[in-house]
Amino acid sequence: MLLDGETILFPIIGDPIAQVRSPKFLTEILHGRGVNAIVPPVHVQRDAVPDAIAAFRTMHNVGGIVVTIPHKIASLDFCDVVSERAAFVGSVNVIHKDAEGRLIGDNVDGIGYLDGIKALGFDVADKRALLIGAGGAGSAVAYEILDRGAAHLTIADLDDARLNRIVGALDAQFPGRVTAGDNDPTGMDLVANVTPCGMREGDPFPADPAKMTANTFVADAITRPEVSPMVEAARALGCHTMTGAGMFNAEAERLVDFLLGRGLPADPAKDRAA
Template sequence: MDVTLTGETRLFYIVGDPIAQVKSPPALTAILMKRGANALLVPAHVAPADLELFLQAARATRNVDGIVVTVPHKLAALAHCDEPTERARFAGSTNVMRRGADGRWRGDNTDGQGYMDGIAACGFDVAGKTALLVGAGGAGAAIAYEILARGAAHLKVHDIDTARRDRIVGRLGERFPGRISVGDADPSGVDLVANATPLGMRDGDPLPVDATKLAGTQFVADVITKPEISPLLVAARALGCAIMPGAGMFNAQAELLVDRMLGMETA
């Protein structure tokens, strides 16, 4: 179905900094149209210092029905949700916001579900296994929760922002006692190595883990969609590891995002 742009077309934004790497606008617009919605998803490049102004403008624009939130705004955007879901509150972040009929903005976080659904689609089951997660930001917090909720035996979390790391380890430790601890960049001995940082998007970025200590029996997953195969995954694949690129996460959660964009919230 082709887009027919009219004065009745509803708008959704995807906001991030940078934004050129996102694949969401055509993919999610296609799903919206398939569901019969006269709506478009438009990319918005907004610096952190301007996020509050952007969200205020979105509230004032009456034909804006929702916002998909990407790096680095997921943590900050939660404060602008009038009604965050329990999952978003626990993660401390939101990746999708929707204006309700009452004018209140509801927020959810589908990152953890999408990431782990993508990994499962590649044939890896985290239940009973050990994992190292690098990155405790907006996506990382949601992924950490989902790894443990799906039955991982133990999760180690590494982040160079130690205060942020310790917050998520402490919060998850209360919910999943004895199954989470602080980790580092050494991926030795775990079954799943999960990157939830932007490292690898820019030339010259360091790898999020010490790739020399990867083993071919490990499953390695990344959130990065550009490049399609991140430097971490290039190194992992060369060692014989099974991998999931960021596209796997996106594909798995695309329908979930559109559900939330159209107001089909879940607890």
């Protein structure tokens, strides 16, 4: 690994940060493309996000930022430009800093999540889906599930205000195909967890595997443990599953593209620099 005074930094921020796989794998992708850059993990608590992003703006060798749980919603407000997709879901998970110093944000979580599921043989079109989590990643995944033709999506979240906001926005875009509900997976073709639930020992299941069948496809966004308790229980039922690694692997190349300034929004929905 090349590491010298010309190395570009693309920090990843989160709270916690110990569970992320991004530093190693995104750095390997960058080096594979011949780019002298690294993705260092940076543990930033919720109330320190504004100061952290302001500091990154001033650092000439920071070329962008990867954003993980729980900072995706908050980070959107510090971007100068965001894609239409990011503006719709209200969050960003990747930020490119351009030559003018502007921060340009997008959210490719939904693309990565659904690409990962598709690579494992599950097509969400015309299916019934349950999504647990309406946060930054959850909103992006919800949009992508509906955009790819799901018959109906139920979203569960402990934050009623957040849940109602995203369901209202999605219903305007995809009328009659999305509702707020609970985490009961009965009758669902896809059960998708996009919350940190399952990362800590003793966490409850995001959705009860006892109410699933072998025909349920179960996906989880967390990467530590590598196989979440819900995925492990679903596999015991004979379910096909995707771990957080499947999501990450599917979107890693897209993240690197964006960090390097490729695929930036051509007609941004929001440009605070104007």
